[in-house]
Amino acid sequence: MKSEWRVATNYCGDMKSFRIYRLKDAQKPDENGNREYKDKIYYRKDEALNAAKEANKEAAERFWRGCNR
Numbered sequence: 047m048k049s050e051w052r053v054a055t056n057y058c059g060d061m062k063s064f065r066i067y068r069l070k071d072a073q074k075p076d077e078n079g080n081r082e083y084k085d086k087i088y089y090r091k092d093e094a095l096n097a098a099k100e101a102n103k104e105a106a107e108r109f110w111r112g113c114n115r
Contacts, residue, residue, distance in 0.1 A: 047071070047072050048069060048070060049072040051067070051101040051102050052066070053065070053066060053095055054066075054067050054081075055091075063089055064090075064091050066088075066098045069082075070082050084097070084101065
């Protein structure tokens, strides 16, 4: 089972960027090989947090639509 979407911080010198990821298997450790990333890179953390929140909302809606069939 996959985890919820989260925000990861990446550093390159003195510059920070943010990516949204989730664990492929929530029962396994949070390691690079167990992560699934969204394509977009954010340079503001608040934008990344909002995008993760929106991705979690979309995933929940897809889940509940599937349960109502």
